[in-house]
Amino acid sequence: MxxxxxxxxxxxxxDDFIETAQPVGSRQLSKKEEVPFSPATIRNDMADLEEMGxxxxxxxxxxxxxxxxxxxxxxxxxxxxxxISKSEIKQIRSIFEERMVETEQxxxxxxxxxxxxxxxxxIMLGLDVRKHRVKxxxxxxxxxxxxxxxxxxxxxxVENRVFSIPESFTAxxxxxxxxxxxxxxxxxxxxxxxxxxxxxxxxxxxxNNGRLNDLLGSLNKALTIEHEDKVxxxxxxxxxxxPEFNDVEKAxxxxxxxxxxxxxxxxxxxxxxxxxxRIGTENNHLAMEDCSIITASYDIGEEQIxxxxxxxxxxxxxxRVVSLLDVMSGDLxxxxxxxxxxxHG
Amino acid sequence: MxxxxxxxxxxxxxDDFIETAQPVGSRQLSKKEEVPFSPATIRNDMADLEEMGxxxxxxxxxxxxxxxxxxxxxxxxxxxxxxISKSEIKQIRSIFEERMVETEQxxxxxxxxxxxxxxxxxIMLGLDVRKHRVKxxxxxxxxxxxxxxxxxxxxxxVENRVFSIPESFTAxxxxxxxxxxxxxxxxxxxxxxxxxxxxxxxxxxxxNNGRLNDLLGSLNKALTIEHEDKVxxxxxxxxxxxPEFNDVEKAxxxxxxxxxxxxxxxxxxxxxxxxxxRIGTENNHLAMEDCSIITASYDIGEEQIxxxxxxxxxxxxxxRVVSLLDVMSGDLxxxxxxxxxxxHG
DNA sequence: GTTAGCACTCACTCATATAGAGTGCTAATA
DNA sequence: TATTAGCACTCTATATGAGTGAGTGCTAAC
Numbered sequence: 001m002x003x004x005x006x007x008x009x010x011x012x013x014x015d016d017f018i019e020t021a022q023p024v025g026s027r028q029l030s031k032k033e034e035v036p037f038s039p040a041t042i043r044n045d046m047a048d049l050e051e052m053g054x055x056x057x058x059x060x061x062x063x064x065x066x067x068x069x070x071x072x073x074x075x076x077x078x079x080x081x082x083x084i085s086k087s088e089i090k091q092i093r094s095i096f097e098e099r100m101v102e103t104e105q106x107x108x109x110x111x112x113x114x115x116x117x118x119x120x121x122x123i124m125l126g127l128d129v130r131k132h133r134v135k136x137x138x139x140x141x142x143x144x145x146x147x148x149x150x151x152x153x154x155x156x157x158v159e160n161r162v163f164s165i166p167e168s169f170t171a172x173x174x175x176x177x178x179x180x181x182x183x184x185x186x187x188x189x190x191x192x193x194x195x196x197x198x199x200x201x202x203x204x205x206x207x208n209n210g211r212l213n214d215l216l217g218s219l220n221k222a223l224t225i226e227h228e229d230k231v232x233x234x235x236x237x238x239x240x241x242x243p244e245f246n247d248v249e250k251a252x253x254x255x256x257x258x259x260x261x262x263x264x265x266x267x268x269x270x271x272x273x274x275x276x277x278r279i280g281t282e283n284n285h286l287a288m289e290d291c292s293i294i295t296a297s298y299d300i301g302e303e304q305i306x307x308x309x310x311x312x313x314x315x316x317x318x319x320r321v322v323s324l325l326d327v328m329s330g331d332l333x334x335x336x337x338x339x340x341x342x343x344h345g
Numbered sequence: 346m347x348x349x350x351x352x353x354x355x356x357x358x359x360d361d362f363i364e365t366a367q368p369v370g371s372r373q374l375s376k377k378e379e380v381p382f383s384p385a386t387i388r389n390d391m392a393d394l395e396e397m398g399x400x401x402x403x404x405x406x407x408x409x410x411x412x413x414x415x416x417x418x419x420x421x422x423x424x425x426x427x428x429i430s431k432s433e434i435k436q437i438r439s440i441f442e443e444r445m446v447e448t449e450q451x452x453x454x455x456x457x458x459x460x461x462x463x464x465x466x467x468i469m470l471g472l473d474v475r476k477h478r479v480k481x482x483x484x485x486x487x488x489x490x491x492x493x494x495x496x497x498x499x500x501x502x503v504e505n506r507v508f509s510i511p512e513s514f515t516a517x518x519x520x521x522x523x524x525x526x527x528x529x530x531x532x533x534x535x536x537x538x539x540x541x542x543x544x545x546x547x548x549x550x551x552x553n554n555g556r557l558n559d560l561l562g563s564l565n566k567a568l569t570i571e572h573e574d575k576v577x578x579x580x581x582x583x584x585x586x587x588p589e590f591n592d593v594e595k596a597x598x599x600x601x602x603x604x605x606x607x608x609x610x611x612x613x614x615x616x617x618x619x620x621x622x623r624i625g626t627e628n629n630h631l632a633m634e635d636c637s638i639i640t641a642s643y644d645i646g647e648e649q650i651x652x653x654x655x656x657x658x659x660x661x662x663x664x665r666v667v668s669l670l671d672v673m674s675g676d677l678x679x680x681x682x683x684x685x686x687x688x689h690g
Numbered sequence: 691g692t693t694a695g696c697a698c699t700c701a702c703t704c705a706t707a708t709a710g711a712g713t714g715c716t717a718a719t720a
Numbered sequence: 721t722a723t724t725a726g727c728a729c730t731c732t733a734t735a736t737g738a739g740t741g742a743g744t745g746c747t748a749a750c
Contacts, residue, residue, distance in 0.1 A: 023712090025711065025712050025713085026712075026713080027711075027712075028711085028712090037723080037724090038723070038724050038725080039712095039724090039725095040714095040723075040724050040725070040726090041722085041723055041724070043712090043713065043714075044714095044723090046713095047713085047714080057712095057713090059730085059731060059732075060712090060713075060729095060730055060731060061711075061712045061713050061714095061729080061730040061731045061732085062711085062712065062713085062730095062731075062732080063711080063712060063713095102507045135485060135487070136485045138483065140480060140481045140497040142480070142499070142500075142501050146501070148497055148501045148503060150495060150497070150503060152485040152493055152495070152505075154487070155487075156487050156491070156493045156507045158493060158495060158503060158505040160497075160503040162447045162501045236600075236604060237597050237600060237601050237604075240593055240596070240597045240600075245593070246593050247593075248585055248590070248591050248592075248593055248596055251585075251593055251596060251597075252582050252585045252596075255581075255582060255585075255600060256582050259581060259582075368742095368743085370742060370743050370744085371743075371744080372742070372743075373742085373743095382692080382693090383692070383693050383694080384693090384694095384743095385692075385693050385694070385695090385745095386691090386692060386693065388743090388744070388745075389692090389745095391744095392744085392745080402743090402744090403701095404699085404700060404701075404743095405699055405700060405743090405744075406698080406699040406700045406701085406742075406743045406744050407699095407700075407701080407742085407743065407744090408742075408743060408744095409743095
């Protein structure tokens with residue numbers, strides 16, 4: 001479909017635009033030694049590329065800018081992985097040097113370093129809480145009619161909810177329930193917690209222990225573990241350094257998006273393992289139409305347990321970011337496996 | 346010092362600028378019916394006010410703008426409280442209608458409503474965790490060498506930390522320690538937790554129980570409750586609607602500030618009860634030099650337990666905000682007293 | 691003490707001119 | 721036939737100058 005020269009011109013155009021953020025013209029391109037053609041030749045090819053939808057002009061007599069389709073083609077066919085320097089790899093490894101126990105700390109630090117290395121904003125989707133397993137359940141009464149339920153998971157994560165106690169429940173009633181739950185629900189995914197809890201409720205009901213049943217009901221309501229991914233950012237403000245976001249309106253809508261992604265369910269759902277690139281409107285959100293998001297999953301064994309992402313302008317340095325994410329997600333998988341493998345196995 | 350007419354002119358100038366965000370000129374002022382003087386007279390007074398530092402010009406032939414000193418004078422001497430409409434009061438009260446148990450929810454909702462009513466960004470400093478008291482302490486072992494320590498406070502708040510267990514500690518060792526701590530530390534302010542924990546450590550040491558002592562040491566390190574105030578925002582992006590923040594640079598530095606206040610210790614320290622206004626550079630932070638922060642404390646009895654604030658441009662509607670904060674902090678004090686009074690008394 | 695009048699200043703807007711970078715098209719060239 | 725040179729054209733960006741409006745300071749009159 002595309003001639004070799006057209007491929008070259010497309011690639012060089014995208015590369016140049018990624019670097020300079022300025023529309024690139026034929027004269028300018030022909031000056032590069034990789035492009036041994038006259039401006040006129042380049043113009044012809046560029047005109048063809050534009051006709052095919054890979055390039056665009058910002059106005060009639062401007063240079064060309066890659067279109068979304070152009071980026072897509074570039075990303076799909078022209079992405080030569082970039083070498084990550086030793087010092088950078090060292091920097092990434094430094095995350096795991098001081099033996100941190102809390103995965104949250106690891107995630108935080110990863111976010112910071114990733115953003116530092118790329119100069120873009122990094123997003124870490126924490127381990128999905130709902131994939132953790134219940135390690136210990138307990139209830140601490142607060143007042144006559146309220147108590148806090150606490151679930152510790154195998155990874156050391158703690159979920160807690162205040163819930164109300166139906167009238168006239170005694171400490172021993174509660175203790176009985178805690179025992180009941182610990183007996184039956186330890187090892188259960190938070191994910192299935194509610195369903196299992198209902199099963200327990202049913203069992204209790206069958207034993208005619210109506211009192212406990214009330215309590216379980218109230219507790220059940222409190223224990224909805226919403227799928228609200230916890231999102232960690234690194235370099236949240238980096239995006240605003242990009243010239244494309246000099247407009248306060250755009251800046252705001254992106255900031256707004258960032259503050260509310262965790263409430264948009266499934267936004268980061270990964271269809272596939274490995275690295276995934278979403279460009280502009282592929283993100284299915286207005287605020288993101290000038291952004292690209294590159295996501296990589298990290299996993300333990302076959303199970304995807306989380307993902308890391310970089311968000312930047314569509315004009316972002318895909319080569320570098322993809323390579324970095326690749327290294328990082330690999331390291332994260334490895335190190336988190338070490339930490340979490342015990343309890344999961 | 347100031348003549349009555351100068352007072353009037355200062356007041357009207359500030360009011361007008363607050364409303365329009367435009368420098369106000371003498372001619373414009375003299376058109377108002379509250380100001381029955383000719384432009385020339387007004388000019389003379391304005392010149393005096395400028396000389397005294399209450400007003401400023403943006404350029405040689407522009408109208409006047411209040412200086413920081415001008416706002417300060419206005420706020421200190423000219424703040425007539427504004428009536429809050431019934432429907433607005435109703436809206437505030439709605440926060441407490443559905444009987445919420447979790448204070449965090451109340452705080453969140455308050456932040457949202459406050460921002461909605463003012464069109465500025467609201468900040469809620471959650472109840473200072475360190476003022477809560479220990480209700481129950483427990484430890485859940487995770488692996489051979491790590492465990493999570495959990496502290497439930499009287500208000501239902503849960504703090505948790507992963508810490509490492511020195512080698513070869515048995516479950517019964519841990520149980521012993523948990524009992525020990527529960528015996529001695531229930532009712533202690535989180536605030537003093539570490540000091541008391543050290544006392545316990547010493548006592549244990551005296552009893553020659555070296556093993557437990559190790560464990561306590563490790564735990565002690567983990568239980569540093571940093572003074573990292575949890576900050577809740579309402580309408581975080583509202584500030585960007587203000588014309589003074591149309592510049593991306595300013596917008597960014599403010600956003601950055603907001604994301605990092607909780608790491609700047611004591612930034613919201615209240616010297617006094619009631620309402621406090623900090624204008625521009627009085628906030629002691631570069632990013633805030635075009636902003637004012639109005640803070641109000643809410644308290645239970647004599648004890649300040651938290652504060653709420655509105656952050657807006659220096660040109661903000663002080664009258665209205667002060668009045669609203671007044672109502673709100675009163676309501677919060679009252680309602681939180683109801684919820685928390687039991688455990689505190 | 692207050693106001694009218696006047697000269698002056700400055701920001702802002704609107705044309706207009708110009709330079710620079712780019713384009714498309716056509717004809718000449720290898 | 722594929723490539724290139726040449727040329728007219730287009731559009732942005734920048735500078736310039738005139739005109740307007742809102743403001744000021746100062747002085748003299750009320």
